[in-house]
Amino acid sequence: MRKVRVVRSNLKGSTGSSLAERRRARRNKNKVSAVPPAVRRMEKKLASTVGEAARLARMRAGLTQSDVAARIGVAPEVYGRMERGKMLPSVPTLLRMSLALRANPDELMGIAPRHAESAYAEDVxxxxxxxxxxxxxxxxxxxxxxxxxxxxxxxxxxxxxx
The missing domain is CATH 1.20.5 (Single alpha-helices involved in coiled-coils or other helix-helix interfaces)
Incomplete structure (x- = not known):
């Protein structure tokens, strides 16, 4: 009688990694990235600055959050989080925000003074x-x-x- 070797297949789509590698990956997946606290504080301050500047520019333009969200291609909830300083926009989103709000990107990031003359400011x-x-x-x-x-x-x- 011949012995038949049974090979168990992993139904989760594993690439054939060892058990130790899978355990290590599971442990690392649950870890929070080691971003230094100083960097987190800077990101939080930048998000707050961008949000406040976006809100002021939106109010100046007479738009609603939904109007701006539709113009920049994000959900109104996401734009609201950005305005409240809870979320940083990506660089492409920041550019679309500056165009929709007719505000200089430097103004939105707090680099230039607010209400500065902007190349985006057009009389509508x-x-x-x-x-x-x-x-x-x-x-x-x-x-x-x-x-x-x-x-x-x-x-x-x-x-x-x-």
Whole structure:
């Protein structure tokens, strides 16, 4: 009678690592990264600075948190956390925030004084950007495809000419 060797397969998709390696990985997974306390304090202060500057720029622009979140492509809850200083935005998100809020990125990070003249600050006619109806319309238009936008443009032109 021949002996048959039974090989147990790991159903969790292991790459064939040893038992000791798997145990070590499990132990390390539960450990918190060793970020020095001084770095954590600096990150917390920066998050607070960015949040406060973003809130002031948003209020100055007359936008809601939902408006800004939609413009920068994040959930309103995430933007709210950034504004409260509980979360730091990534570099691409910070750039989109500066464009949406018409604020210099240096101003948002606390490097430049607030309300400094910015390359992003453009005069927007108040009748275009300040009404909730206009903001809702723009949010809806952003979701349309190119042919639909062309059609909406024709409808708007017909309404204006009528």
């Amino acid at each position: 006619p108040s009748e275009l950007d300040n009404t909730p109806d206009m903001r809702r319309l723009v949010r809806s238009l952003r979701r349309l495809q190119r042919p639909q936008i062309k059609l909406m443009n024709l409808v708007a032109a017909a309404i204006i000419d009528h």
